[in-house]
Amino acid sequence: MTDSIIIKPRNRKELSTLKKILEALDASFVLKKEVKESVSPSNDPYYDIPENVAELEKRIKNLKKNTNENKVILKTKEDIKNLLGL
Numbered sequence: 001m002t003d004s005i006i007i008k009p010r011n012r013k014e015l016s017t018l019k020k021i022l023e024a025l026d027a028s029f030v031l032k033k034e035v036k037e038s039v040s041p042s043n044d045p046y047y048d049i050p051e052n053v054a055e056l057e058k059r060i061k062n063l064k065k066n067t068n069e070n071k072v073i074l075k076t077k078e079d080i081k082n083l084l085g086l
Helices: 012-024 050-065 077-084
Strands: none
Touching: none
């Protein structure tokens, strides 16, 4: 038989119960871990929030568009003190 059923348990207890039932029925099954796609190579949860990603994309777009605008150039200690308001 080539039909299949996809079941997504809500927690580990449900998963365990379903596995026991399927084993008792001698049913063949395959467990697959669902991997969330993330923008971050390290799967940082910060990037799972759409507003954070949108803000970063907006800032990147603005930086590319305004390459010389709003650029701060610090050449001396005095420039740094002025920037920090010291």
